[in-house]
């Protein structure tokens with residue numbers, strides 16, 4: 156029979172293993188577009204549990220948000236140099252936009 160202690164230890168282990176593969180990505184807002192490692196992107200695939208840091212590299216404000224059911228968020232307006240993080244915990248698609256620059260668009264596929 157399992158003791159309470161071993162159940163707790165098991166849950167902690169599961170949590171550690173589940174999160175071991177979670178990755179951090181940094182997507183820049185640069186020249187009113189989304190950029191990954193210097194290249195403009197409109198699509199990106201990540202894994203459930205991954206975190207994206209949205210970093211503003213433009214000398215003006217951006218306001219990154221999503222109205223997608225899978226992950227609705229609004230990071231608010233933030234200035235050059237600032238970065239805000241979002242964790243994508245469920246699989247599916249998320250459309251990411253900027254409230255200030257309607258031409259900015261990123262389709263995230265979470266696997």
Ligand SMILES: [Cu+2]
Pocket residue numbers: 184187216217218253254255256259
């Ligand atoms: Cu913007």
